[in-house]
Amino acid sequence: MSGLNPAPPATQMALNGHRSDPVAISRAAVEALSTQLQEPAWLREQRLAAFATYESLPLPKWSRGIGQWWTTDISAVKLENLQVYTAPAADHQPPDAFSTQEEHAGLIVSSQGGPLSSHLRADLAARGVIFTDLATAVREHGPLVQKYLSQAIPVNADKFTALNGALWNGGIFLYVPRGVAVDLPLHGLTTIGHTGGVTLHHTIIVAEPGSEVRLVEEFRSAGGDGLSPVDKTVQGPLAVYSGVLEVYLTADSKVEYFTIENWGPEVYTFNQRRANVGKNARMHWVFGLLGGRVNRSHVDTELLQSGAETQTRGIYFSHGDQVFDLATLTHHVGDHCTGDILFKGALRDASRAGFEGMIRVEPTGQQTNSYLSDHILFLSDQAKADSVPGLEILANDVRCSHGATIGMIDEDQVFYLMSRGLARVESEKLIVGGFFEQVLQEMPLESMRELVRQQIQQKVELPQRALVAAR
Amino acid sequence: METHNQPDPSADALVITDLHVAVDGNEILKGVNLTVRKGEVHAIMGPNGSGKSTLVNALMGHPRYEVTSGTATFKGENVLDLPADSRAHLGLFLAFQYPSAIPGVSVANFLRTALVSLHRERRKISDAELLSGDAPNAADTAATAAVQAGATAKVPAIKEFRKNLREALALLKMDESFATRYVNDGFSGGEKKRLEILQMAVLKPQLAMLDEPDSGLDIDAVRVVAEGVNAVRGPNIGLLIITHYQRILNYTKPDFVHILVDGRIVQSGGPELALKLEKKGYEWLRDELGLPIEVLAGESEVAHERA
Numbered sequence: 001m002s003g004l005n006p007a008p009p010a011t012q013m014a015l016n017g018h019r020s021d022p023v024a025i026s027r028a029a030v031e032a033l034s035t036q037l038q039e040p041a042w043l044r045e046q047r048l049a050a051f052a053t054y055e056s057l058p059l060p061k062w063s064r065g066i067g068q069w070w071t072t073d074i075s076a077v078k079l080e081n082l083q084v085y086t087a088p089a090a091d092h093q094p095p096d097a098f099s100t101q102e103e104h105a106g107l108i109v110s111s112q113g114g115p116l117s118s119h120l121r122a123d124l125a126a127r128g129v130i131f132t133d134l135a136t137a138v139r140e141h142g143p144l145v146q147k148y149l150s151q152a153i154p155v156n157a158d159k160f161t162a163l164n165g166a167l168w169n170g171g172i173f174l175y176v177p178r179g180v181a182v183d184l185p186l187h188g189l190t191t192i193g194h195t196g197g198v199t200l201h202h203t204i205i206v207a208e209p210g211s212e213v214r215l216v217e218e219f220r221s222a223g224g225d226g227l228s229p230v231d232k233t234v235q236g237p238l239a240v241y242s243g244v245l246e247v248y249l250t251a252d253s254k255v256e257y258f259t260i261e262n263w264g265p266e267v268y269t270f271n272q273r274r275a276n277v278g279k280n281a282r283m284h285w286v287f288g289l290l291g292g293r294v295n296r297s298h299v300d301t302e303l304l305q306s307g308a309e310t311q312t313r314g315i316y317f318s319h320g321d322q323v324f325d326l327a328t329l330t331h332h333v334g335d336h337c338t339g340d341i342l343f344k345g346a347l348r349d350a351s352r353a354g355f356e357g358m359i360r361v362e363p364t365g366q367q368t369n370s371y372l373s374d375h376i377l378f379l380s381d382q383a384k385a386d387s388v389p390g391l392e393i394l395a396n397d398v399r400c401s402h403g404a405t406i407g408m409i410d411e412d413q414v415f416y417l418m419s420r421g422l423a424r425v426e427s428e429k430l431i432v433g434g435f436f437e438q439v440l441q442e443m444p445l446e447s448m449r450e451l452v453r454q455q456i457q458q459k460v461e462l463p464q465r466a467l468v469a470a471r
Numbered sequence: 472m473e474t475h476n477q478p479d480p481s482a483d484a485l486v487i488t489d490l491h492v493a494v495d496g497n498e499i500l501k502g503v504n505l506t507v508r509k510g511e512v513h514a515i516m517g518p519n520g521s522g523k524s525t526l527v528n529a530l531m532g533h534p535r536y537e538v539t540s541g542t543a544t545f546k547g548e549n550v551l552d553l554p555a556d557s558r559a560h561l562g563l564f565l566a567f568q569y570p571s572a573i574p575g576v577s578v579a580n581f582l583r584t585a586l587v588s589l590h591r592e593r594r595k596i597s598d599a600e601l602l603s604g605d606a607p608n609a610a611d612t613a614a615t616a617a618v619q620a621g622a623t624a625k626v627p628a629i630k631e632f633r634k635n636l637r638e639a640l641a642l643l644k645m646d647e648s649f650a651t652r653y654v655n656d657g658f659s660g661g662e663k664k665r666l667e668i669l670q671m672a673v674l675k676p677q678l679a680m681l682d683e684p685d686s687g688l689d690i691d692a693v694r695v696v697a698e699g700v701n702a703v704r705g706p707n708i709g710l711l712i713i714t715h716y717q718r719i720l721n722y723t724k725p726d727f728v729h730i731l732v733d734g735r736i737v738q739s740g741g742p743e744l745a746l747k748l749e750k751k752g753y754e755w756l757r758d759e760l761g762l763p764i765e766v767l768a769g770e771s772e773v774a775h776e777r778a
Contacts, residue, residue: 421560
């Protein structure tokens, strides 16, 4: 396939030119990293300030439901005992990674310590597109990075965000100049190894007026994927992934961001994502959440100026003891803005999912159209979910609606299919596949749809309560 | 006692003996005896609440219907011990009165998946019979051979499947776009009924139970459904049609008509029985056979005509 550049072997490609063992989280580690990357003073100061914030904040407590009946349990994450990779420690790349098989305009491959390889099609580079790892971008486009880094998401958003601000060493800087439409998707593939520890990536997308770009980020780990047994009684080396994503859309630009999170069962992942959407710009989010021990994801879309638009399509499917915790905010500041969020989730075994979706309309947000819905399907009576859509409307001329449904898989549907000769598991595969199909149909990339379809089918097929570690 | 409904030795029949079924602890069927052979068309009529739907749902294996006593065998196998999919593999089929919608799953995908399952499992069944030399008796050899022929045939290729599906759609006067619509999702009542018959035509069961295939349909739609049933009808399939009204039987003439009242078959006859019922209403039954019905059923003075 043209346009496909498989990453070279890991040993050749530490872009930052350093390899190091992981270090404990400390102020000294922040200074050492900044020195190692030969960073400008502004960034060093920013990192140290973030570290002070990190030290001052408690671990976040994400509670859900009536009477806060459930809190996403992250007590196993003991940051004082964990180490941070500050240089690439490549050891594993999934051979079936979606991102390396797709036709793309650029690909950045990263490990827990940072970038391993980076590629952007030459004609796009010639037109001024920047697509590189963030540390390289600081060296090559310092003032540009400074203008955006941690501006949309302040480092004090929560403890993980602060830690990310202090010790990030991976992530992507994507800049699309005025009027440039990137034809093929750009891909990021992040894989973390067997050894656990903390991975901190910060990604920035800047879309100048009239530009268009699509970034697909895929997350994997050597310790398994979204189909591996997940059991809280199994003690593997715990891994933490903290991702901060800031998207800046200026007038008439269009950004699509896809994330396929197919982490292994040892990974606790905490994501803060925010898009600032300018006049008549369009931000599309697509989520495929399948893996991880705990997956906390916060998505904030700020519709700041007239005619800004956002659409979100997401699926999540949990099994074993997985916990998915999603929070979305659609914030209408500009007038004539449109928001449209649709999530569908399925839960197996003893897994849990929480969804908290808020639509907030400021007094300036007249003529808003905003919708939010979340639909949850249980495949097990051991699974638990809480779905809380919310509205806060301060303008008087808006159309907003929200809705959530939660239900067990319909035994009449199962019987209907079984009466035609399908085994129970085949029946469930069809029903669950059909349940997700509506969302999949609206995902813009056929190859990604197909990948998620396959993962969904395989996930339904997993043995009941696949809680025994097979690692 | 009736004697003609003793378990039928011919292994290709559905043989129901003294079947009792409860729903949520309430006994609905109170001893049903019935034999449906290959090539026969039976109609079961009866007032609302008499247990008609309960009978076919229990035979297909819906988990809500609890068999409290009695037996039902098909091709010699006790189907009541089997999950619904195994019953389908044996050749049973139920056209539902209220079929479920399966959003997101196209009719074509659903039927293809069902066909693949049926072929795979029917092949296993016939292989097992061959290995064990378990062909029940000489009289059944032809039937067994037919099953094996069907079973060992390859799963139809996609092209052949599409052709069969197109033909079935044409038979039921359904537009080809039905194949890409989601199963029963947003279908009208008539479309749902036709899709049930279409599934029967494509999946080719050996014993099909049709639960009120005519209810809620206008006369033209009834005719279309009946034509579909007639196309499937033949020497290799037994049909059991549940209906509240006579009119579908004008197009699909049954060989036998049974009247089910309060969980028992109180009278059986030929097609003239349905006409008589239509003309005189269910009150006639009570008047002619006397009240209470429980006593009548117990006396079993009901004539059962058998060809």
